[in-house]
Amino acid sequence: MIRIDTRFVIAGLAVLTSGLAATPAGAQATRTWVSGVGDDANPCSRTAPCKTFAGAISKTAAGGEINCIDPGGFGAVTVTKAVTFLCDTTEAGVLVAGTNGFTINAGDADVVTISGIDIFGPTGSPGLNGVRFINGAGLNIRNTTIKGFNAQGVSFEVGTGDTAFLNLDNVIITGNGATADASSGGVRIAPATGATANVVLNHVRIQDSKNVGLRLDLTGTTSTKISVQANGGVITNSGIGLFAKALPGTGTVEVAMVDALIAGNGSLGVAGNGSGVTGRFANNTITANGAASAAAATGVSAGNGSVLASYGNNHLDGNLNSAGAVANGAFTGTIPPH
Incomplete structure (x- = not known):
């Protein structure tokens, strides 16, 4: 007869049950997956992926990553923690009507990344x-395209007294804004009072926006700062291409723009409004703006004490007013070489 020492059986069961207790059933994974044929009832693993970003994010740990296995429309999502949506190797989309594609309302220390996703608002809705x-x-x-939204392609709002950054790299923002809403357009940077927004645009195309392509706006704030560095890219829209506003007492807007094409905007190419605005421009082409505008200066327009300075190597020509006359405007000064 084989005898079993029950002391070892009991000890083994104790170790097993303690190990199970250390891994709760609702544990979140650092990497999850979505698929066009997935199911949000799944654990969002590689072999049992979820269907939507909203389904996956609830099963993804803070600081984790959501990957797309194959093509699909993965739906709108609200992000309340640090997470990366990485879908560069397949066709991944978010198609929404009447709401936001991505809403980022995370913690003060959280960084969110969106990569390789087409974010569309459907025609007619x-x-x-x-x-x-x-x-x-x-x-x-x-590596993202954002198209067809009535308010903004990207709306970057930083809370009162906070500091946050926005990096756009190889992004196309096209066909956003509504004619009836003068504040709408392609990209709007509008931090709250006492906040700082640090923005870097690298090879970003903002096109076919209603009203304003890139709006840097401190209206209604105090002690606020926007800093924008732009390298390369194209700005061509039905209204103003680049508009920066910082009236006295609101704060400062600083822009450094290099190697961009600002052309074919229906109103002004570059417009500054207020003494808090300082722009520095190098090797940009600003042309063919303003054919529909009666403004005296349609290429570069510096109003209300704004400073729009050139490094002396920009191309400013071919900008017209509504009468068809050349109305290039001028930079407020030239920055001498050092």
């Missing part, structure tokens, strides 16, 4: 904002 940033440490968007 457009979305609200493609991406709306309300709170967080920063937002990276890369």
Whole structure:
């Protein structure tokens, strides 16, 4: 007869049950997956993926990553923690009507990344904002197209007294804004009072926006700062291409723009409004703007004490007013070489 020492059986069961208790059933994974044929009832693993970003994010740990296995429309999502949506190797989309594609309302230390995703508002029933940033440490968007939203392609709002960054890299923002809403357009940077927004645009195309392509606006704030560095890219829209506003007492807007094409905007190419605006421009081409505008200067327009300075190597020509006359405007000064 084989005898079993029950002391070892009991000890083994104790170890097993303690190990199970250390891994709760609702544990979140650092990497999850979505698929066009997935199911949000799944654990979002590689072999049992979820169907939507909203389904996957609830099963993804803070600081984790959501990957796309194959093509699919993965739906709108609200992001309340640090997470990366990485879908560069397949066709991944978010198609929404009447709402935001991505809403970022995360913690003060959280960074969110969106990469390789087409974010669309359908024709006839457009979305609200493609991406709306309300709170967080920063937002990276890369290799992404944002199209067809009535408010903004990207709305970057930093909370009162906070500091956050926005990096756009190889992003196309096209066909956003509504004619009836003068504040709408392609990209709007509008931090709250006492906040700082640090923005880097690398090879970003903002086109076919209603009203304003890139709006840097401190209306209604105090002690606020926007800093924008732009390298390469194209700005061509039905209204103003680049508009920066910082009237006295609101704060400062600083722009450094290099190697961009600002052309074919229906109103002004570059416009500054207020003494808090300082722009520095190098090797940009500003042309063919303003054919529909009666403004005296349609290429570069510096109003209310704004400073729009050139490094002396920009190309400013071919900008017209509504009468068909050349109305290039002028930079407020030339920055001498050092």
